[in-house]
Amino acid sequence: MISLISKNEIVGKVSSFLNRLSISKRLAFWYGASLFVMLSVFGYFLYDSFHDSIHHNYDRHLRFEAEQLLPFIETGDTLSMDITGYSRNEALKSGIEYGTYVRLYDESGELIYRSPNFSKINEPLKTSIPKIAGEHSVSTEWQSMPARTLFYPIENDNGTFCGWLEVTGFEWTLHEELSRFRKYLFVLIALSVIFSIIGGYLLSRRALSPVSSIINTAKSITATDLDKRIPVNYQVKDELTDLADTFNIMLDRLQKGFEREKRFTADAAHELMTPLSSIRSDAEIMLRKSRSQQEYEQTLERVLDEVKRMSGMVDLLLQLSRIDSEQHVEDGAVNVSRIAEGAVQAYQSHADGMDITLETQIDPGLIVNAHGGYIEKVIHNLLENALKYTPEGGTINMQVKRSGGEAVIRIKDTGIGFDEDTKQHLFERFYRANEAAVQEQKGSGLGLSLCKAIVELYGGEISAYSKGIEKGSAFVVKLPLSETN
Secondary structure, eight states, X not given: OHHHHHHHHHHHHHHHHHHTSOHHHHHHHHHHHHHHHHHHHHHHHHHHHHHHHHHHHHHHHHHHHHHHHGGGEEESSSEEEOOTTOTTXXXXXXXXXXXXXXXXXXXXXXXXXXXXXXXXOSSOOOOOOOSSSSOEEEEEEETTEEEEEEEEEEEOTTXXXXXXXXXXXXXXXXXXXXXXXXXXXXXXXXXXXXXXHHHHHHHHHHHTHHHHHHHHHHHHOBTTBOOOOOOOOTTSOSHXXXXXXXHHHHHHHHHHHHHHHHHHHHHHHHHHHHHHHHHHHHHHHHHSSOOOHHHHHHHHHHHHHHHHHHHHHHHHHHHHHHHHHOOOOOOOEEEHHHHHXXXXXXXXXXXXXXXXXXXXXXXXXXXXXXXXXXXXXXXXXXXXXXXXXXXXXXXXXXXXXXXXXXXXXXXXXXXXXXXXXXXXXXXXXXXXXXXHHHHTSOOOSOHXXXXXXXXXXXXXXXXXXXXXXXXXXXXXXXXXXXXXX
């Protein structure tokens, strides 16, 4: 339980330490750790294979020594060995490091012969004779050095097993090679891990540089400085460039939102100042001295007119603000043809009273994806403007046609028209032309701005045309038709 708690504490401390590091450092750490594990596993198997290969090669040397000794072994009635004529006799007499040690056992494991160099050794060589006849090798520690022993089975002339020939040699030179190889592996793995951590850190820093740009840009943006954007390298397309693009899109929306709020505040303050000043002036004048009831009534009527004007203006501003804040959404299937027919019926009596001919050409069943109330507002505003600025005896022609994949609403009148300079500002908020015929009519200058905002909300476009003053005008609205249309 104590060891488990200590392990959990260690893991917790390591995790806490890593969580405090930057992403690039954590990536470099895990890259280095992964490479260390892989190289360690690879090094272990490589070292183990090399170690087995060395033992195998040394076993071949011991087997060769044993086979050279076989002719000097007598396997008759009694097992014996005489190496007097052996060419490598000196090897069986030499010292510890370079000598070859030979012992002969009978089939029961009793020692029959041992080489002369055993007399120079104080420490006995402890080995375990195999229980099954067959070649067998084993590594031991003898005289504080690594030794390798091969048991070679002896057979008589009849092919019957009759004893063991034990051949032992020292592997200290081979183990030195193994030790050197092990050191090389350690150094190579350590250098590889160090360079991988450094390279991984530099690479991750470079790969995460867009994140630094996002952080620096976000820190530098204030409510009064929203025009900054994150630099994006479009030659590289990856998740970080997508993140930078997404962040820039978000900044665009924020900037537009702030600009809408500022414009709404400025427009409302500017346009409401005139009627408020008029109301205040009338009230101050009426309070200077006693007035007649008729004067009070006249003043209250003027105040009421200004209040109505302000209420209408505020309502239009709120509608504009609400539409500006919305994104393009498909509110539902709307029959533009039916809305246009309803608008014509609503204004027909007004047109008849002004002796204005209202002509219509409406294709049935034109469906768009939009909010029905918004589309109705656009058509009503355009018809109302046409009636307002068309003199008696004039003509208004309204067409609702299909053109390709669009519903086209065209309202043409024989009214006062406009020039090119007026056309440039026609859809700006609170703009009203300077012509007397325009100024004589009541209006806030927000109607066409509202129409433009609604049409563009649903992916459409609105435009105006006129050949000049007193030559009439035409307003054209294009809205994409529904896919089911």
